[in-house]
Amino acid sequence: MSTVEEWVSAPARIAGPDEGVSIDELRLAARNHGLPLEALRYDVTPAGLHYLLTHYDIPAIDPAGWRLTVSGAVTRPLSLGLDELRARPRVTHRVTLECAGNGRARLSPRPVSQPWLDEAVGTAEWTGTPLAGLLAEAGVTAGAVDVAFTGADRGFERGVEQTYQRGLPLAEALRDDVLLADEMNGLPLPPQHGAPVRLIVPGWYGMAQVKWLVGVEVLESEFDGFQNVTAYRLKQSADEPGEPVTRMLPKALLQPPGVPDFQSRVRVVDRGVVELTGRAWSGWAPVESVEVSTDDGGSWRPAELGPQPAPYAWRPWRCEWTAIPGRYELRVRARDGAGHEQPVDQAWNRQGMANNHAQGVTVVVR
Amino acid sequence: MSTVEEWVSAPARIAGPDEGVSIDELRLAARNHGLPLEALRYDVTPAGLHYLLTHYDIPAIDPAGWRLTVSGAVTRPLSLGLDELRARPRVTHRVTLECAGNGRARLSPRPVSQPWLDEAVGTAEWTGTPLAGLLAEAGVTAGAVDVAFTGADRGFERGVEQTYQRGLPLAEALRDDVLLADEMNGLPLPPQHGAPVRLIVPGWYGMAQVKWLVGVEVLESEFDGFQNVTAYRLKQSADEPGEPVTRMLPKALLQPPGVPDFQSRVRVVDRGVVELTGRAWSGWAPVESVEVSTDDGGSWRPAELGPQPAPYAWRPWRCEWTAIPGRYELRVRARDGAGHEQPVDQAWNRQGMANNHAQGVTVVVR
Numbered sequence: 001m002s003t004v005e006e007w008v009s010a011p012a013r014i015a016g017p018d019e020g021v022s023i024d025e026l027r028l029a030a031r032n033h034g035l036p037l038e039a040l041r042y043d044v045t046p047a048g049l050h051y052l053l054t055h056y057d058i059p060a061i062d063p064a065g066w067r068l069t070v071s072g073a074v075t076r077p078l079s080l081g082l083d084e085l086r087a088r089p090r091v092t093h094r095v096t097l098e099c100a101g102n103g104r105a106r107l108s109p110r111p112v113s114q115p116w117l118d119e120a121v122g123t124a125e126w127t128g129t130p131l132a133g134l135l136a137e138a139g140v141t142a143g144a145v146d147v148a149f150t151g152a153d154r155g156f157e158r159g160v161e162q163t164y165q166r167g168l169p170l171a172e173a174l175r176d177d178v179l180l181a182d183e184m185n186g187l188p189l190p191p192q193h194g195a196p197v198r199l200i201v202p203g204w205y206g207m208a209q210v211k212w213l214v215g216v217e218v219l220e221s222e223f224d225g226f227q228n229v230t231a232y233r234l235k236q237s238a239d240e241p242g243e244p245v246t247r248m249l250p251k252a253l254l255q256p257p258g259v260p261d262f263q264s265r266v267r268v269v270d271r272g273v274v275e276l277t278g279r280a281w282s283g284w285a286p287v288e289s290v291e292v293s294t295d296d297g298g299s300w301r302p303a304e305l306g307p308q309p310a311p312y313a314w315r316p317w318r319c320e321w322t323a324i325p326g327r328y329e330l331r332v333r334a335r336d337g338a339g340h341e342q343p344v345d346q347a348w349n350r351q352g353m354a355n356n357h358a359q360g361v362t363v364v365v366r
Numbered sequence: 367m368s369t370v371e372e373w374v375s376a377p378a379r380i381a382g383p384d385e386g387v388s389i390d391e392l393r394l395a396a397r398n399h400g401l402p403l404e405a406l407r408y409d410v411t412p413a414g415l416h417y418l419l420t421h422y423d424i425p426a427i428d429p430a431g432w433r434l435t436v437s438g439a440v441t442r443p444l445s446l447g448l449d450e451l452r453a454r455p456r457v458t459h460r461v462t463l464e465c466a467g468n469g470r471a472r473l474s475p476r477p478v479s480q481p482w483l484d485e486a487v488g489t490a491e492w493t494g495t496p497l498a499g500l501l502a503e504a505g506v507t508a509g510a511v512d513v514a515f516t517g518a519d520r521g522f523e524r525g526v527e528q529t530y531q532r533g534l535p536l537a538e539a540l541r542d543d544v545l546l547a548d549e550m551n552g553l554p555l556p557p558q559h560g561a562p563v564r565l566i567v568p569g570w571y572g573m574a575q576v577k578w579l580v581g582v583e584v585l586e587s588e589f590d591g592f593q594n595v596t597a598y599r600l601k602q603s604a605d606e607p608g609e610p611v612t613r614m615l616p617k618a619l620l621q622p623p624g625v626p627d628f629q630s631r632v633r634v635v636d637r638g639v640v641e642l643t644g645r646a647w648s649g650w651a652p653v654e655s656v657e658v659s660t661d662d663g664g665s666w667r668p669a670e671l672g673p674q675p676a677p678y679a680w681r682p683w684r685c686e687w688t689a690i691p692g693r694y695e696l697r698v699r700a701r702d703g704a705g706h707e708q709p710v711d712q713a714w715n716r717q718g719m720a721n722n723h724a725q726g727v728t729v730v731v732r
Contacts, residue, residue, distance in 0.1 A: 007693055007730045008627040008634055020386015023483070026395060026471060027631055030485050033399030036558070038423040048414035048556050049424075055628050057404040058415075105392060113629065117389070119396050156627040156634060190414050192402070261374040261522040262421050263479065265393050268374055268522060327373055364373045 005159035012158060012238070014350070015110040025105075025115040034119025040255040040279050043123070043309065043316070044094065047185055050122030051206075052192050053099045053114060055164055056155030059212050063188075063196040068180070072148075072217035075139030082196050086182060088129040093177055093202060094313040096123040096281045100205035100232055100245045104352030111352035118253060118359050123279075123314050126200045128181035132174050135218070140170070143220040147173040149199050150215035160226050166210050167223020168201060177202050177311070180213065202312035203247045203283035205354065207232050234349050242350075247283030249356040250342055252290045252303075252317065252334035254278040256361050267363045274321045276303070278332060279314035285337035290317040296329035297344040297358065303332075323365040333358040371525035378524060378604070380716070381476040391471075391481040400485025406621040406645050409489070409675065409682070410460065413551055416488030417572075418558050419465045419480060421530055422521030425578050429554075429562040434546070438514075438583035441505035448562050452548060454495040459543055459568060460679040462489040462647040466571035466598055466611045469712065469721030477718035484619065484725050489645075489680050492566045494547035498540050501584070506536070509586040513539040515565050516581035526592050532576050533589020534567060543568050543677070546579065568678035569613045569649035571720065573598050600715050608716075613649030615722040616708055618656045618669075618683065618700035620644040622727050633729045640687045642669070644698060645680035651703035656683040662695035663710040663724065669698075689731040699724040 015022075021029075032053045039049040063082050070078040099120035104111055106118075135147075151164040172178065179200040182189055189195040194211025201208040207227060228244060235242025255278050258269035280287040286308045291300040306316035333342035346357035381388075387395075398419045405415040429448050436444040465486035470477055472484075501513075517530040538544065545566040548555055555561040560577030567574040573593060594610060601608025621644050624635035646653040652674050657666040672682035699708035712723035 004634060004730055004732045008630060008632040010630060020388060021392050022386060023471070024630055026387050026392070026481055027483055028629070029392060029395035030400040030481075030483055031402045033418075034396040036397045036420065036424055038426075039557075041426055046556055046558075048418075048558055052399075052414075054402065056626050057622075058402055060404075060407055105389070115392055115396075117393055117396055155625045157629070161625075161634075190412055191405075192412075192414055256423075259521045259527075260422050263394070263523070264374060264376060264390055266374040268370060268527075364370055366370045 005156065008156050009159040013112050015112050017109060021105065021115055022112065025112060028114045032114055034116065035122050037119060037253065037256050040253055044125055044185060045122040047190055050124055051099060051120040053120065053206055054153070054192065055157065056153045058191050059152040061152055061196060061212060066196050068197060068214060068216065070134055070138045070216045073141040073144045073220050074218050075141065076137065078134065078138050082182065085129060085180060085197065089133060090127060090129055091179065092125050092127040093179060093200065094123060094125050094310040095200055095202045096121065096312060096314045097206050097209055098248050098251070100207050100353045103346065103355030103357060106357065107346060107348055107352050107355065111350060113352060121253070124184050125186065126179055126181040127183035128179040128200070130176055131178045131180055132176055134180065135174065140218050144170050144218045145221055146170060146219040146223045148217045148219055148223045148225065149210040149213060151210050152212040152214050157226065158230065162226050164210065165225045165227060166208055167219065167225060167228045168208060172201060205245055205248055207245065232353060233351060234353055236350055238350065245353045248281065249354055250280065250282035250287060250334040250336040250340050251356045252278055252280035252332040252342065253359055254330060254332045254361050257363065267361060269323055269363050269365050271323055271325055271365050274323045275318060276321055277316065277318045280317055280334035281314040282334065282336035282340060283312065284340055286311065287315045287334050288337045289335045291333050292319050293331040294321060294328050296360070297331045325365050328363045328365065330361045330363055331358040371522065374522050375525040379478050381478050383475060387471065387481055388478065391478060394480045398480055400482065401488050403485060403619065403622050406619055410491055410551060411488040413556055416490055417465060417486040419486065419572060420519070420558065421523065422519045424557050425518040427518055427562060427578060432562050434563060434580060434582065436500055436504045436582045439507040439510045439586045440584050441507065442503065444500065444504050448548065451495060451546060451563065455499060456493060456495055457545065458491050458493040459545060459566070460489060460491050460676040461566055461568045462487065462678060462680045463572050463575055464614050464617070466573050466719045469723060470718030472723065473712060473714055473718050473721065477716060479718060487619070490550050491552065492545055492547040493549035494545040494563070494566070496542055497544045497546055498542055500546065501540065506584050510536050510584045511587055512536060512585040512589045514583045514585055514589045514591065515576040515579060517576050518578040518580050523592065524596065528592050530576065531591045531593060532574055533585070533591060533594045534574060538567060571611055571614055573611065598719060599717060600719055602716055604716065611719045614647065615720055616646065616648035616653060616700040616702040616706050617722045618644055618646035618698040618708065619725055620696060620698045620727050623729065633727060635689055635729050635731050637689055637691055637731050640689045641684060642687055643682065643684045646683055646700040647680040648700065648702035648706060649678065650706055652677065653681050653700045654703045655701045657699050658685050659697040660687055660694050662726070663697050691731050694729045694731065696727045696729055697724040
């Protein structure tokens with residue numbers, strides 16, 4: 001690194017055993033907000049309650065001047081303005097998005113980065129045109145392997161200056177539910193969700209959902225940019241390459257019952273029959289079961305599942321609990337149709353990615 | 367406290383000298399988000415980027431069933447539905463709101479509560495009906511002193527179960543710019559900003575802007591509820607009553623120039639002439655000057671002020687900086703027409719309220 005990179009970027013590190021959250025991590029937490037857990041009540045998350053993770057700054061883009069290029073291994077490169085994109089076939093998909101780093105701050109030891117607890121998730125109705133149609137129009141060549149997506153957001157990360165870019169395997173990019181979205185919940189994308197146009201790859205963690213999209217490049221070799229090769233890897237040590245983070249592992253969240261304490265967020269619930277509700281999702285297959293524990297994972301009971309509203313949208317669940325006075329640690333866990341089940345205790349990885357340990361909610365019954 | 371209160375609420379405390387941010391504070395930071403500082407570019411903050419502080423949970427209110435009561439020391443108590451409220455005279459005010467705890471996490475030692483750094487602010491266009499008209503209709507009696515506002519949000523705080531309530535001196539409540547707002551930036555209030563109706567008291571810190579408003583009660587004695595008498599007090603020790611927190615002290619914020627590092631948020635700027643821009647506000651009087659330091663407060667130069675868009679909305683400012691390579695700590699400070707000036711170093715108070723030390727932004731010029 002030159003002096004500039006050393007001044008701005010620290011190497012990746014793991015917090016010490018008793019090290020509190022640092023001001024750097026807190027600054028990220030103040031910028032990048034989660035879903036307040038009571039907002040699990042909404043089938044579709046209202047704008048402003050959906051989680052957000054912005055790597056650099058939210059860019060200022062004039063929609064009138066915005067253009068998207070489709071280039072690389074194609075026979076007819078394209079350059080489209082927003083009106084041209086919006087004139088193409090339009091579809092709407094309800095999709096749950098979760099940050100790949102969700103749960104990171106619960107790991108021990110804690111990887112120092114965006115310090116999510118449980119809340120980096122949201123579900124929206126995304127409207128736009130299928131990417132596959134655009135790629136067909138451009139004519140993908142026979143040797144194509146990956147598609148690289150470039151955003152308009154720029155900054156440094158671990159000493160590397162970059163514009164946000166992610167690669168996606170061609171087979172995923174050609175799925176008919178992968179969208180170039182310009183509307184969220186029926187309105188133009190808000191600035192923080194990628195205005196004017198973002199990528200939506202249902203089922204994948206948030207890093208694939210490139211915001212402020214300006215470039216789509218078809219590649220004849222695997223994309224080797226920072227966000228695929230260095231970041232978003234599942235690994236135990238700094239020097240191994242690790243495995244890529246891709247689809248969301250199953251997770252259930254409980255809408256915390258009763259009323260909270262301001263500071264501790266511990267919940268107070270009146271004795272009697274309490275309805276416990278929440279949502280569960282997986283990027284691998286529909287959720288097939290949700291289980292609830294009222295004794296911190298000692299025993300589990302099945303929850304009743306509501307209908308699956310869309311292949312990659314969270315599924316509602318509910319169960320009843322006859323609460324008697326005392327202090328409880330509620331836990332919930334989901335299993336999907338591909339056989340993935342949430343662990344009660346989290347396996348550790350060095351970047352704190354794809355954590356799906358069972359959420360805990362402390363409740364005092366009176 | 368009974369067992370229930372002891373289980374849910376910890377006493378107020380001050381962090382130890384080297385104590386990192388706790389998981390409790392982090393949980394609040396993940397829920398209650400700030401304005402990403404690049405959003406200082408917008409005259410009016412888009413919904414979802416405006417700061418939020420929710421004491422308990424965002425309540426679920428059906429607007430069709432919502433009613434507001436006006437009661438207490440009035441000759442004609444009122445009960446109004448949303449349509450009736452919206453049929454009254456409507457005005458729109460552009461107002462900057464800031465959390466009274468903004469800057470708390472920069473205090474040393476740090477009061478343990480919502481750990482804001484610099485970003486708990488936003489400016490919106492609030493539309494609704496003046497409170498004064500409703501109070502005139504209800505007929506405030508001669509002995510009235512305070513008006514108490516009750517929200518629909520409920521929880522515990524420091525061992526005290528409560529519905530969020532704040533009192534406001536009658537003279538403030540009768541100002542013609544105090545609103546019962548049901549729209550933000552031209553749309554119905556989002557759930558997190560108090561839907562369907564909230565109070566707006568221009569110039570005051572956020573605790574006065576009661577969300578999810580359901581009750582207005584005129585009192586013939588001073589309101590003595592928790593949020594006025596226990597919370598939101600300026601004091602040095604636990605056992606003194608302290609002074610109430612009221613209006614916003616002046617503050618300037620700089621829109622961080624250049625591009626950021628993901629983790630440290632240090633900015634990288636290219637050498638040459640750099641335009642520095644930002645916003646400044648005060649709840650006491652219009653901002654009269656903004657000054658910028660590029661040497662961490664050693665020397666200051668005046669910024670050029672843009673027009674004041676409304677009495678209690680932030681005012682834009684700009685200045686040019688000829689940046690030569692090196693590392694800099696930029697600071698900005700404002701002074702208002704009432705003679706309040708931002709300090710470079712923050713005075714300390716036990717609850718971490720009304721902090722307005724000059725923001726610092728670390729910049730590396732290359």
